Every structure is written in C-alpha cells, then in structure tokens.
Amino acid sequence: MRPVDIASLTSVGRPSIAPDGSFTVFATSRPDLGADRNVGQIWRIDLPDGAPRRLTRGVSDSSPQVSPDGERVAFVRADADGTSQIFVIPASGGEPVQATEARGGVGSFAWSPDGGRIAFTARVLEQGRYGTVEGRPAEAESPRRITGIRWHANGLGYIADRPSHLFIIDVPDTGAEPFYAPAPTATGEAGKAPRVAAEAMALTAGAVSHHGVVFTADGAHVLTVLDEIEDDRRDLRTPLVAVAVDGSATIEVLARGAGYSIDDVSVAHDGTVAVLASRPGESGIDFIAPDVALYVLEGPLSAPAPRALTDPDTVDLGEVGSHITPLGDDFLVQNRTRGRVELLRVTRDGSVHALVDGDIEVGGHAAAGERVVFSHATPRSLGELSLLGAGPLTTFGEAAAAHVLARPEEREIVARDGYPVHGWVAVPAGEGPFPVILQIHGGPHASYGIHLFDETQVLVDAGYAVVYCNPRGSAGYGRAHGRSIRGAMGTVDMADVLDFLDGVVDDDARLDGARVGIQGGSYGGYLTAWTIAHDHRFAGAIVERGFLDPVSFQGTSDIGSFFGDEYVGTEPDDMARQSPMAVVRSVRTPTLVMHSELDFRCPLEQATRYYAALKRQGTEAEMLIFPGENHELTRSGRPRHRVERFDAVLEWWSRHLPAR
Template identity: 40%
Template sequence: MPDAHALVSSLHTLGRPVLDGDRVLFEMTRPDAVSDSCTTRFHTAALAPEPSAPRAAQRISSGWSDRAFTRAGSVTAHLRAPRSQPAQLWVTGEDGMGRAVTDLPLGATEFVLTPDGTQAYLVARDPEPGRYGTDPAVSAEAEPPRRITTLTYQSNGVGYVLDRPARLVRVPLAAESEPAPAGEIPLPDVHEVLRLDGDVRDVRAQHGRVSVLGHASAPGTRADLRSTVWIVEDGEPRAVAVGDLSVQAHAWIDGDRIALLAIDVGPSRSDFVAQVAGLHIHDVRDGSTLRLTPRDRGELGGDLRIVGGEALCLMTDDGAERLVAVDLADGAAADQRIRALTPATWTVTGFDAAADASAVVTAATPRSCGEVFRVDISDQQSAPVQLTELDPRDWYAAHSVTAVTAGGDVHGWCAIPPGPGPHPVVLSIHGGPFAQYTAAAFDEVQSLLDAGVAVVWSNPRGSAGRGRAWGEAVRGDFAAPAADDVLAVLDAALSTHPGLDAERLGVQGGSYGGYLTAMVIARDHRFAGAIVERGLLDPVAFAGTSDIGGFFGREYLGTDADAVARQSPLAHVEDIRTPCLVVHSEQDLRCPLEQAQQFYAGLLRHGVEAEMLVFPGEDHELSRSGRPLHRISRFEAINDWWSRRFGLPVARRHAQDG
C-alpha cells in the first residue's frame, strides 16, 4: 500500500506571517506521528534574500504550540501551549527572555496588545466552578447535570459552551519591564472586561479603541446569527449595533469608523445561505452602516487590515483564496473596488502588510502545501517573490476540466497517476456546500494517486467562489443540481482523458460531500464503491443534534416534511446498491455520529454491502487537523477500500509500499 505515514508526516500549514524588520516571521504547523500530535512553531525568512542564496527558513521557537506573535512598544508576546495543555500568554522583554503571565484554567484563544505594550486583552473561556477539571475531586462523569434552555449550547471542536463562555479579560503588563522582585514573581492580575451569555471573539486594539465581537442577542430558543461590536471605553464595554449583519472580522479605519467583513442575515436573523460576505463601514457617530462591495459576488473573508486607503482581506474566487485590496474611497463603484493581489491558483492562508505597501503572504500553491511570498501592494504588474522553499514533495499535476450543465459551466480538475492506464477513478465531492475545492496541492488527491487511483473533483452549483446565484442554486433542492454537476464533470473527464477507466468508478465525499455522495449512489448505480464520510444523512435528527441544526437544515432544505424527505439520504437508502464505507468521528458535533449509525443500519437493512469506521476522540475536523495517527489510519482505510473495490493487483499494491 502507499505510505500514508510519509504523506501525513510531510505536510505543513503556514499562517500568521508578521513583517519584522528585514525578515518575515510566520507559523508552521506540522503533524508529528511519533508524539501523535501537531506542533506549531515560529520560523523566519529573509524579506530580501540574496539572489544566489537558498530560500531558507529558520525555526526560532521550541514550544509545542507557539502562535500569535505580536510586538508592541518594548514588549513581544505570543500564546504558548505545552503538549496537551491550554495556551497561556507569554511575554518577552528587550533581553529576549520570556515567561508566562497567565494561568487561565482553559487557556486563551486570542489576544491583542495595546500599542504601548502595557496591556493585553485576551479572549479566554471561563469554566463553571466544578467543571472541566477545576475541582480535582469531581470527574467529568460526576459533574452535575446541565440545564439547557437555549437552541444553541454546543460547538464542534469545543463541546458544551453554555458553561464555559469565551469572555474578554485584561492583563496589565507594565510591571513586566520593572526589576524582578525577590522571591517568586507573581502573575499579573486578570481583570474581566466583558462577559456575555454567548462567546466573544476577534479582539482588536486600534486607533485608541479596544473592541471585540459578540452575539447581538443572548442565546435563546430561536436562531439569531447577528453580531454586535463591543467597544471598551474607560474600562467599561458598550454595545454598538450594526444591523442585521453577521460579522466575521472587524478593523478600525480611524477612531470613528469600523470596517466589517459581514453577511446580511436579514429580518429572519438566520438567512445565511450563500450570502456573499462583503466589506461594510460602520460609523459610530451616527450609527450608519454602508456596504461597499457587491452583494452577489466577491466573497470576502479571513483577516482584515487597513493599509492607507484600502482594506486587505481574502476573497474566495472560483478555485482560489486570494489576497485582495478593497478601495475605501467615497464614491467608488462597488464592482470596481476589489483588486486581486495574488494569483488565481493560490490558496492564501495568512498575510501582513505595512504602510509602505510591502506585504507578505503564506499560501499553498499547485506545487506546494505552503510557502511564504513577498507582494507589492502598490504595483499590480510586479510578480510575487517566493521567500521560502519548504515543501520537498513532488506534487501531482492537475488538468482543468469544464462541463456544461443546465446551471452553466462547471469547473473542476482531474489528476492521473503515472504509468500505463487505464486507471480507476474516484469522484471526490467537497463539503459546505458553500465552500470550494482549490487548485492548491491537496493531500486527499495525492493519497489516492499514490494508491494508483485517478481523481476528479469540482465546484458544482452550491459552491462558493462564483457569487450568490451559484451558491443558492441548491436551496430547496439540496442534492439534484450539485449531483448533476459533479457527474457532468466526471463524464467530461472520462471523455477527455483516455487514461481513465470508465468501468472502475468510485465516489467519495465528506460533510456535505458525504451527503451528496449518498444521494448520488441512490440514483446512479455505475459506481464500484462509495465512501460516505461525516455526512448529513438524516436531516430530521440533524435539526436536534447538530451544533448548527437549529438553522442549517431549515434554511437549505425547508420545513415541509415531504420536501425534506425528498432531500434525505436516509429516506432514499432503499434505492442504494453501491457498496459503502461509512466513516465518522465519535465527537463530531457538526454531523453527529448517529447520522452515520442510522445510515449504516439502513444500508444493512436493505442488503447493501457496508462497513463503518468510527474514530474515537475526533470531531468534524479529523481529515484536516485530527491526531496524526488517526489521519494516517484514515488514509490507509480509504486506500484499502478502493484497492478492494477496484481489484488492484496485489503485486501492484505491494510494489507501491515504501
């Protein structure tokens, strides 16, 4: 079998680059199979490397998880989490020595320093007394019952949130520059600044303002996705309502105006389906909010920075995540405000910029899972300069595939293993649905290619990257338009590439992709096998068990019982004949485990060959950020399934070992 261990161990993800003098500092996260965990450490690269010098990176931290490097005044700070422990705030003075200045029971998730470096504002979960290990005498099984009175009370990757809200706290750092006292150095006092019934996030300290995002209303029995900006003035927080907006990120343009990346969820407070996130400007003086970018295209997201007269952020753009600049000038036309700064084949994972128009990005490309680049914001004609060479792997070459369907042209890719064909083919379907595959190097594709299996993948109707009409096309008809599109791209690839074997086909997908896989095999019986992973498979149960069940299914599938049944994989399980591997995680709160259990039981009830693979301790993010050994086991199980379904010769399978 192909070496899944080597593939997973070779991966890395880059993020949070910071311009720091003549260098760029960035985070590198890597899975480590030996410790069965992931490490995140700071690295640096030269901003202007010598032309003949290697584009090298140097590791400069050694914590198990070091992230969120920040410099203000004479203080440098970051979050550090020892292995299997929560992250605490570490502060480093001018001498380069550092120490932890917090001991929060569940750690901190984010922080900012005030510009003078004398204060840190942190977002940290506060456990209810006696829960989550705060009382060593009370185990998790012995905790008192939870009284639940709200629609939303849990979150995938966290668990229950009603008894450990994320609050805003302040930690004074002024004393960190004073001579050390005799004896033990005390930790600074932690002062609570803002506690809501729900979580706070995205803390900022800019233009004399400290602010954070929170829910517009306390959690109740109805879904409400609106956000409020909370401003801290003289130590006291006050709410700034911004209308029917669900805000992803915010930044201050000056002392009175806030830039918001947000979608408009409307009077229902939950109309999120295919809403195109755009840039809004809110003026705290008169309470006005103005959208600057189009409502039907230009899906903005990620971090948000103000540089000169522009806002920098990311844009989901038809198979790419691009760094873009948005013109903030009065009077500019909405459809002319956005300009792209990175190529249409990159997936940008982080960026930083300075007032002199210099910028750096971390990005995955078709030839690397992550590199660092320098970008000139002011010169659209200049090409990005690659600063690192971190990925030694020789990634696959992807061929573009386009199919024409009733909804328009559908864009996708095809990758074929080396050597003589024809090769068996797996149709891979992404989650979301308002998400996308990109042109960047993708470990899921590489793993299948290493096993001798070709891959076809695409962005059907319902996907992000092509505006609201494309994304909303599956509303009320959750499967059919997207199923038509992914099958059309598969057929286009089969007709174009003679190296593909049309007699040995498979289909797989995760989350919404798991849902669509199940719906595809209920209507199309040409596949030798299917993998249904972490899928939404029973919409009725999903409404009451998923962390987003209170609004997701209602907005996409509607509420009419007959209409929901028409869109339900569990209701169509009797039509399936394709052998299925059902993959799920025990702690998945997005698509809970019972979704897989019900579907697996239905397959067996109707005589379909089926297996179920359940990963303990994992949540919805297993394939992206699960334990390395589980990610390796998952790849091995997937490749073994396809080897059996496609009848790959034993000699061939063994020949690809090592």
C-alpha cells in the same frame, strides 16, 4: 504521496509584521507521527530578503503578534497544564515569559496601541465543572440545565457553562527576574512559583460570550462581537460592542437589529472601523452563500453608518479565515474565485485591485507602510510566506513536493442543462486506463482549490485517477451559483458531479469509465449517499461524516438550529425529498461509512443510523469510527488517526476497485 507522507505537509498561519516593516513573524504547523500531534513554532524573517529562523522552540506555538514598538512578540502556547495561554518573547529571540493564567484557555488577543497591555478572550469555567474541583470527574458533576436552543459546539463541547469573556492584563517584562519555587520550610510545606507577574482584569461578565479583540485607535475601548444563546430560535445576526478598558460603560456599536453577521473587525490608522459582515435577512438565518462584504463604519462609535466598499455578487470575501488588514487609507482582503484565493486592495471609494492572483490560495496577510507579506498555498505546497513584489521567503513545500506525483489538470464541462461545471482531474503517470474515483467536497458552500491536496495525491499514488469539481452550491462562482441548491439539494448538484465525471472520462483515454468509485465528506458525504441511491454504476462508495438525515440533524448538530432549515426546509415532505435516509432502501453500492466519535457538526448518529439501515436491507456495508476525533479529523485530527483513515480508504478501494 503515501499516507505517512502527511508528515511533510507544513502549513503557514497568518503573519504579523513589525511596524517599520523590518521583519515578519509567523507560525507553522505540521503533523508529527511520532508525537501523534500537530507541531509548530514561531518563525522570524528579516525583510526584505532574510532567511527564516525559529524564534521559539515550543511544541505547538501559534498566533504571533508583533508589539506596537516592534520589540516583542506575543503568541499562544500551552502551559504546563496543557491550557492555551499568551506568552511574550523579545523580538530578537530569548526565553518566552507567560503572560496569562486563564483556566479556560485563551481565545483571541490584541496589543494595546501603546504596547503596555494585552486584551484577550478566555472561557470562564463554571465552578464545579471542567476540573475546577480537584478529584471530581466529569461523570460526578451535577446535571446541566438547558434552556436555550444551542448547547454545544464541534471541537469544544458544552458552551453555556463556559462563556467567553474579555480580559486585559499588563504585559510582562521579558527582562525581569524569573520566578523561583520556594524551598520547603521546616514544617515541610513548599509553595509554588507564580506563573505570571500580573493578574488579568475582567472587562465583561455574565452568560453572553464575546469573540474577537480589536483596540480602537486611541486604546480606550476594545471592539468585540457578542454571542448570546437564543431562547427560542436561531439568530445569526451579531451585535458589535466597544468595551471600555477602564471598566466603565460599554458602547453598542452595531445592534443586533442592524442586521449584520460579523466575521472580522479591524481599525485603520485614522480610527476608522472596518468589518467583514453579511446580512442574514429578516429571518436571521439566511446564511447560504452569504453576502459577505467589506464595510466601513463612519461616524462616532455610538452611531456608525456602515457603508459597503465591495459588492458580494462580484467579490467573495467569505473564505474561512478571511480577515482585514489596514494598508494606509485602504484595506487588504481575500477573494475566493474558481478554486483560488486572491489578495485584494480596496480603497475607501470602493475601487478594488488584485495584488496577488493566479494559481495561489492566500491564507493570511499583514502590512506595514507599503510592505505586504502574505501566507499562501500552491499546487506544490500547502504553505509558504511571500513578500509582495519580491516572491517567496520560505521553501517549506520542498519536502512535500518530493511526494507529489501529479499536478491536477483543470477542466470545464458543460452539464446536461448547458451549465458550465469547473473542476480538475489528477491522473497517475502512464497510459492507463486507470480506475476513477469521484471526490465530492464538503460545505456545500465551500470549494475545491488548487492547493496541494493530500486526499488526491494519496489516491493517485495508489493508482487511481481522481475527478473532482465545484458543482452548483459551491463557493467562488458567484452567489447565484452558491444559492442554487437551496431547497433543492441532490438535484443540479448531483447532475453537475455526474456530468463532470462523464465529460472528463469521455475526453481522456487514460480513465476507465467502467471502473468508478465515489467518496465524500460532510456535504460530500451527503451527496455521495444521495448519488448511490440514484446511480448504481459505482463499484464502491465511502460516506464520511455525512449530513444524512435532516430530521434528526435538527436536534443533534451544533448547527442543527438553522442549517437544515435553510437548505432543505422544515416541511416533512421537503425534508424527505432531499434526505439520503429517505432513499437508503435504493442503495445497492458497497459502502464504507466513516465517522468520528465526537463530531458535533454531523453527529455520530447520522452515520450509525445510515449504516444500520444498509445492513438491515442486506447492502454490503462497513463502518469505521474514530475515537476522540471531531468533524475536523481529516484536517487537524491526530496524525496517526489520519494515517489509519488513509489506510482504511486504500484498503477499501483495493477490495472493491483494485488499481493494479
């Protein structure tokens, strides 16, 4: 796979299914180099064996939801101003009708049970900011007064002056007369055509944000999670409330003091509320390898008694994007394990059954009756949609499969202390020996998986063998595995990646252990920087968007109020003991530092200070900074920037670790 071949990578979002199971809709997304953006549309497949067809022809349509009567589909599209809004289209196809006009953009949304209204979240912009005053640029705005411990978020920016609130609106009639712009009058004045048929009613107000929209079974309330910026110390526990759609009193379903951090909410046919939630402890910030479980809230909304249906020590429901789908009296959830993501069916007595497993990573699911559809990735495809029991319904991966040169081979190596380390090696065709690049994933509580991975395939295409694993600290191997580096970053995790590298190289004659490079992003950037200060075998290194200095991270990152506290501690000696900046003087490896200008997760100063230290001491180093990008560059950045990044990676390795 060449860098430009990322244009063949199509991902498939969470599907929605008609109430009678007769059809499903879903969104796709792929990088388009010509448009220099990610593009995608809404698709429909008639079940059980129809062919996929485009339902919309927008530039980047997403998040489709079928109405309760199965006659319409609501989805998110950018309006004429480039702001995300809800549009509604007949389920059979036709011209979409704009339903919302939220200046701050729509977040999540849901149909009311009767199909007559849509509730949604949208950010409410402070007057005088974000273009609310025409002709007033951002640099002319008044200063922001910060009083809490959080003020920004990666991919968004400032948050206190644009809280997310809950609204409800009548669903537009997709068969109604269109709006027309009035013709100019004799005075030369011309009006503008309205965009929407009805004005949204605000259900919440104030400084507290609201995330998630789920109607109760009777349609009288909307369940949503509160996010209040703390004054003094971070608290990951999140209250769950039920907001009455008639504007009357709000019911507190789960108070902050109940101790839950809620990831997803769903409501079953009988009105039972289910949540995916973890318990961040008395400190409120114990988030490492979180004990995410599926709970049902039993009793009235005002006095629920959460009951766990799954055991977080045996079932890991913490994968990003995990959600709940009611299926009769049961629930569907996603379990990550050893680089895979399974689809599980959980009964109300706590029985767990795998519906989909094997070499697959499930990304989303929907159900009607006993008919289940799910999106997923495989070793040869970044995204497909399948019908449970019938197999794949799409073939989006065929375009990418033409560029796949190697299917990674699974390995398990015994580390120096006897611990098993699981991972993969991808090798170019031929006998070798090939130079080797050790890749390290981010997180750290994340994992490499079995899906088609452009990072690996681009390097293999250039002639490199790629070795990567899930060391201690990763997800998918039990909570003890994930929590093992708490207060001990750069210890067993570094040993694991190095022992895995040595074990794979020793067992495979195609790999040249005398020619080795190392690279990683985010936590992978951390462990790369840490490793090259302690092991000098590498011909070169790439440190990307790294967590490099725990001290400055606390006051600059959007997660600085808790991330470093939990992983490396708050005592100066503990922080220094696990800090790449504290040992940068030991680095002799030529290092390319890559970062994004608007990265608020691992802020740019982490990279610039690390790079400056390398240069000051005479270590060969270069730095590459991407304008306008954030922490998600490699996953959702501008396609041309992604290609330029790959070009820079390959050029760096061609100089320091030539493959041919």
